[in-house]
Amino acid sequence: MNKVVDAPTPPYFAVIAPAELAEDVRGYPELATKLLELARHQPGFLGIESGFQQGFALAVSYWASLEAIDAWSANSRHMLAKEKGKSVWFRKYVTRIAKVERVY
Amino acid sequence: MNKVVDAPTPPYFAVIAPAELAEDVRGYPELATKLLELARHQPGFLGIESGFQQGFALAVSYWASLEAIDAWSANSRHMLAKEKGKSVWFRKYVTRIAKVERVY
Numbered sequence: 346m347n348k349v350v351d352a353p354t355p356p357y358f359a360v361i362a363p364a365e366l367a368e369d370v371r372g373y374p375e376l377a378t379k380l381l382e383l384a385r386h387q388p389g390f391l392g393i394e395s396g397f398q399q400g401f402a403l404a405v406s407y408w409a410s411l412e413a414i415d416a417w418s419a420n421s422r423h424m425l426a427k428e429k430g431k432s433v434w435f436r437k438y439v440t441r442i443a444k445v446e447r448v449y
Numbered sequence: 450m451n452k453v454v455d456a457p458t459p460p461y462f463a464v465i466a467p468a469e470l471a472e473d474v475r476g477y478p479e480l481a482t483k484l485l486e487l488a489r490h491q492p493g494f495l496g497i498e499s500g501f502q503q504g505f506a507l508a509v510s511y512w513a514s515l516e517a518i519d520a521w522s523a524n525s526r527h528m529l530a531k532e533k534g535k536s537v538w539f540r541k542y543v544t545r546i547a548k549v550e551r552v553y
Contacts, residue, residue: 347469347503347505349467349541349542349543350467352545355545359547361463361465363453364453365452394507396501396505396506397500397502398451401452401498403498403500403509405467405507405509438453440552440553441463441549441551441552442549442550442551442552443465443549444547445546446547448545449543449546
C-alpha cells in the first residue's frame, strides 16, 4: 500500500475513497486489513495505494472492470455489516468510481 | 488537503499521483505548497485530497475538464523545471488521468 501500483495499460478502473476519521477509530485498522485481504483475493483486483494525515485517510484501489468493483463492493458491504460500520469510524466519506484513461 | 472534496455531480476528472519518495526530500514540501497554490488559482480546479506513509505520498486532485488538467500540467512543468525536479525527490511516480463517473 506504500508502493506505486504497476497496473496494466489503460483503460482500467479506480475506486477513490477519501474519509475524514472520527476521534475513536478503534477496530478500524483491523477491519481495513481484512478488507484488503478480501480485495487481494477478488478477481480483477490490480492493487491499492493509500496514505494518511491527521484525521484523514485516502485510498485508491485499481480494478480491471466495473463488474470486479461491483463484486468487491458487495462482499465488502457484507463484511462491514458484521462490524461497527463506516458510520462509527468516519465523520465523512465518499466513494468515487473512475475510469483511468491515461497514464504517464 | 485533509478534507473530503465536495465536487460537483459527475462526470469530472481526477489526477491520481502516487509517488515513492527518496530518502532526502528537502525542498519538496515547499514546492508542493507552491504547486497547490498554483492549482487553486487554475480554472477548473475542484480540490485535492492527499495522504502519506513512510516513504510514500498519494495525492488526488479533481478537475472540471481535461483541458483544465492540461493547462495545470503545463504550468506545473514550468515550475518544476525551475526546481530540482521530481527525479530527485521521487524514486518512482506515475500520473493517472481518470474520469470520475459515479460517486456514492
